[in-house]
Amino acid sequence: MSVHTEVKKVTTHTLQKMKQTGEKISMITAYDYSFARIFDAAGIDVILVGDSASNVMAGHETTLPITLDQMIYHASSVLRAVNRSFVVVDLPFGSYQSNSKEALASAIRIMKETGAHAVKVEGGEEILESVKRILGAGVPVMGHLGLTPQSIYKFGTYTVRAREEAEAEKLKKDARILEEAGCFGLVLEKIPALLAKEVSESLHIPTIGIGAGKYCDGQVLVMHDLLGINTEFKPRFLRRYLDMHEQITTAIQHYIHDVKSRDFPSEQEQY
Numbered sequence: 274m275s276v277h278t279e280v281k282k283v284t285t286h287t288l289q290k291m292k293q294t295g296e297k298i299s300m301i302t303a304y305d306y307s308f309a310r311i312f313d314a315a316g317i318d319v320i321l322v323g324d325s326a327s328n329v330m331a332g333h334e335t336t337l338p339i340t341l342d343q344m345i346y347h348a349s350s351v352l353r354a355v356n357r358s359f360v361v362v363d364l365p366f367g368s369y370q371s372n373s374k375e376a377l378a379s380a381i382r383i384m385k386e387t388g389a390h391a392v393k394v395e396g397g398e399e400i401l402e403s404v405k406r407i408l409g410a411g412v413p414v415m416g417h418l419g420l421t422p423q424s425i426y427k428f429g430t431y432t433v434r435a436r437e438e439a440e441a442e443k444l445k446k447d448a449r450i451l452e453e454a455g456c457f458g459l460v461l462e463k464i465p466a467l468l469a470k471e472v473s474e475s476l477h478i479p480t481i482g483i484g485a486g487k488y489c490d491g492q493v494l495v496m497h498d499l500l501g502i503n504t505e506f507k508p509r510f511l512r513r514y515l516d517m518h519e520q521i522t523t524a525i526q527h528y529i530h531d532v533k534s535r536d537f538p539s540e541q542e543q544y
């Protein structure tokens with residue numbers, strides 16, 4: 274007799290319920306099959322195939338260069354690994370801003386070619402038509418407000434956003450607009466904790482913070498930062514759970530030593 278254990282998949286409804294019951298949502302980025310498989314099995318709620326792949330996978334300074342085809346490559350690798358987690362994929366810079374038709378075409382490519390469960394876009398009122406058109410096709414959309422890295426050349430720096438009244442007011446308005454349009458959730462990046470609290474309490478949809486404090490309905494971190502693969506990036510909001518840079522360096526140095534000293538492979542490790 275085979276024992277069939279059904280996996281309870283995370284959906285937008287699960288995330289909505291978690292907001293209502295106060296259970297915090299865990300989210301992490303992933304860009305490939307092997308890590309996504311570990312994160313999914315470990316029980317992460319949401320995996321974000323972020324356009325931060327442009328930085329951490331391709332070594333670019335910003336998220337701007339990554340293309341839709343490259344995002345599709347990363348996302349399809351992640352989706353092949355996932356059983357339970359909800360997977361959100363970033364629409365990259367230039368794939369949704371020029372008009373809503375192009376935005377929908379990009380979202381459809383992501384959904385069709387990767388098996389993703391939702392897309393994420395950066396911005397508020399200025400991309401509303403695109404958001405509505407994607408939602409109109411039945412594709413779940415996650416918003417992203419505050420520090421939106423695709424606009425880095427407009428901001429000029431990666432410092433905390435919306436400290437000033439006018440920007441905070443715009444952010445609150447954009448959050449309302451995105452919820453009314455039908456977004457299922459919102460990433461809030463690098464804004465004051467009290468502003469994130471006000472936004473989180475005013476919305477029915479969950480907010481996921483990165484550098485936005487403890488009052489958000491969930492938290493997201495870039496996997497390379499959380500696992501200590503990146504050592505140069507040390508923002509105040511980051512908590513490191515591992516020092517993979519150190520651990521990998523030590524392992525590789527052992528391997529080099531073993532090869533050079535003829536210790537590897539041994540009699541038992543050959544045919």
Ligand code: KIV
Nearest residue numbers: 302323324325460493
């Ligand atoms: O691309 C990304 O990794 C993101 C997170 C920082 C939220 O958008």
